[in-house]
Amino acid sequence: MSPERTAAGVRLAFFGGVYSNHLALEAALTDARARGAQDLYCLGDMGAFGPHPDRVFPLLIDAGVRVIRGNYDDSIARGLDDCQCGYTDPRDNHFARLSYRYTYRNTDERWREWMASLPDRERLEVNGWRLLLCHGSPRRMNEFLWESTTSTQFLDYLAAEHETDVILGTHTGLHWERALTGGGRFVNVGALGRPANDGRTEVWYTMLTLSEPAGPRKRARQEERAGQEERAGPEERAEPGAGLEVEFIPVAYDHERLASEMREEELPEEFVETILTGWWTTCLEVLPAKERQRGKL
């Protein structure tokens, strides 16, 4: 599936980490369409944390969202023992297990089969840009790529190794982006399921606008044609990364209603607190120093 080329730019919306937050997903879908998103993509982890996991899937399907499989989906689909997040801290493990058991118990068999059928990555080519959609990283579904523990030279390596200009992932629950050396981009599209540990109750998704002229790949092709640098046309002289716009969009939704549903389902009060305050209370073990310093706990 590859959106049509247009000179004005293609707008694509990317979601991740829905964590059963069907209310935020519904709000984000409406918001993305209103902002002119031509296509919508979900980068996985539909379940966990929130209430009524089965409410998420029809929303995604009805809206025509292209979905890839995250580690949580992979675990639920295959009936594994845990979510494959790799926690070892006892407290984190305790809550991860509660959440996993609830989600597994409340996910219908037909949705497990559906998740098992999802691809673990997807490639797009839009206006000369090569995009690689994944969950954690292009090489490992459950790899945490945090902003403060991922060097640019490593992201450059990933982009080259996987022959792409733009890498889009989620998994950590925190949105961030980094310009790559050759003009490409890494984008963590954020999570709809819980706030970004910033004291705000909104959740985040990403709008990508890809315009002519210019992906790095197109420039490379033009350079091949031109043969010599002095023959380069105006497109070759464009700023590296020009033609690619990344916008992180906060989504307000009825988080109090979600909190009520979570309490009705007897999900841990620690989870509810995160929804109501915007601060993470669990799964903190893997948070690196910089991200941790920005949080409350």
Add this chain to the structure above:
Amino acid sequence: MTGSALPIAGRSRPAIDAPDTNEPTAPMVRLDHLDALWFQVAGTICNLRCTHCFISCAPENHSFWFLSLDDVLGCLEESKRWGVKEYYVTGGEPFMHVDLPRMLEAMLELGPATVLTNGTLLPDRALRPIAEASERSPYSLELRVSIDGPSPELNDPVRGEGTFDRAMDGVRRLLDYGFLPIITATQVWDPDRDEEVRRAFVRRLQALGYSNPRLKVLPSLRIGREIARDRGYTAEERITEEMMCGFDTGQLLCSSSRIVTSRGVHVCPILIDAPESRLGDSIGDAERPFELSHQACYTCWLYGAICSNYGVIGQDVT
């Protein structure tokens, strides 16, 4: 330091196999990608003499010497083309190196860095520039402080008289500078006491003002001085080909890391005393696969990711 104390007994060459071939019988692990580049900046030189130290560090152990600032800067330059994701600094005791702040400044321009320290030598003249470099960098600087128990009674017999109080004071100083240190404890207690020890650690650190302490519990490595303190590996404690069936080699440090020492580039920080762990003079030389023939590899096989910043031994809260 006595490198000869290290057992190389795990080499699994069955006598009945044709002994005249050089075919390795222990599993080989290839370097998937150089994610983590380690620097043994202080060699085997340490102000402490811990009884479980797997490379027997001590003030007089000069088996491995300090790396020069130029050595480190050269390797950092080389590391760029390898796409290294993060850097680790160890010793001995890294804070014994006068150029540690400049090394960390250079690392933090390229990526995240982690320092493994015993926490007893943290002068302001080192902490101030390091904290400033950390503040300037978009990358995390992690400080891992080794403390082997939540009390002097548990820690000091292993790490030395008075080291618990000194290391806890180090933790307090790191907190004052805005760091959130990861307390790294080797499991020198009975595993049945894990939960009790963990809770005691948290209480003790919270009393110090560390509201949500980070704690990493490690298994002991039965080489170096640990052989005398507890025991070495038994003949059965080694990795066989069968054990690697279905095993994710990404769990092993040797699939994603190398360490630069004064004697060359080695496969991992644990095995530097074993001759076969030295893979070459440069990062490029050390790209070759490694044979899991050392018995300490068994501990990595059991627990995985021993040397990385998160996890390892956890016990569920019920």
